[in-house]
Amino acid sequence: MVRILATLVVGLAPCWANGLAAQTTPATPPAPCTSAERKQLDFWVGKWDVYPTGGQKLVAHSLIEKLYDGCAIRENWMPLKGTDGGSLSAYDPKTRKWHQTWVDASGATVKFDGGWDGSKMVIDGMWADVLGPGKDAIVRMSYWRQADGSVRQVGVTTVDAGKTWQPSFDFTYKPAAS
DSSP states (O other): OHHHHHHHHHHHHHHHHHHHHHHHSOOOOOOTTOSTGGGTTGGGOEEEEEEETTOOSOOEEEEEEEETTTTEEEEEEEESSSOOEEEEEEEETTTTEEEEEEEETTSOEEEEEEEEOSSSEEEEEEETTTTSTTOOEEEEEEEEEOTTSOEEEEEEEESSTTSSOEEEEEEEEEEOOO
């Protein structure tokens, strides 16, 4: 009888231990910023040399980093001439929109909102004095990866609530040489 009891205890002990472990170990929830939507701007992450599209003259360096466990993307814009600045971009699952806040050394702050349109990221924001003192405009920026691995960023402006758009800038981000 003692031998049977001892055999049962020894034989069933691993089952009890596994059962207890299963009861006390909660399932690991997925990381909060791993959805496909949060990866829509990942193509922009990297160290870049920036050129006017179609041109060969370097105008800026740009470092784009994914931060905070994939919850944000930070841009550090370093022009060879002009005002440096940067942005912080994040996807908001509640609004299903991307938000970007731009700040630069001139003191400008712009809040952009938008999202993925199926082929590119498109965001809009009201930029005070962008066309000169007292001349505000809505700026629309579009970003997309090109077949050669570069990234294109095109900006247009409107002063009539989107009835007409004027070109503002057109950059190609190429992987940095160093």
